Amino acid sequence: MPKVIYELPDGTSATVDVPVGTSVMDAAVNENLPGIDAECGGSCSCGTCHVHIDEAWYSVLGEPSDEERELLEFTAEYCERSRLSCQLVVTGECDGLRLTVPTREG
Numbered sequence: 001m002p003k004v005i006y007e008l009p010d011g012t013s014a015t016v017d018v019p020v021g022t023s024v025m026d027a028a029v030n031e032n033l034p035g036i037d038a039e040c041g042g043s044c045s046c047g048t049c050h051v052h053i054d055e056a057w058y059s060v061l062g063e064p065s066d067e068e069r070e071l072l073e074f075t076a077e078y079c080e081r082s083r084l085s086c087q088l089v090v091t092g093e094c095d096g097l098r099l100t101v102p103t104r105e106g
């Protein structure tokens with residue numbers, strides 16, 4: 001099962017076994033990881049599942065949709081490696097995927 005490594009806002013990290021077909025957001029919520037609130041439940045409308053993908057992995061995940069990109073640009077911690085974790089479905093190629101959960105303001 002692919003392992004996804006979450007760098008958390010408190011400086012610790014969590015390595016989670018994520019079944020193929022599960023979103024990075026759902027896996028984080030199942031593990032009660034801090035910083036991924038996922039208020040809309042994964043419908044690409046809240047932006048509270050925002051993460052920064054490690055540089056080596058960004059291109060592996062493909063490009064965000066226009067809808068996702070528009071929402072990302074309104075998030076406070078937006079950067080060029082930003083993604084919404086609810087839109088990232090884990091595949092067999094994701095073993096070792098590393099991402100950072102940004103510290104949220106306010």
Ligand code: FES
Nearest residue numbers: 040042046047086
């Ligand atoms: S959970 Fe709301 S946009 Fe991802």
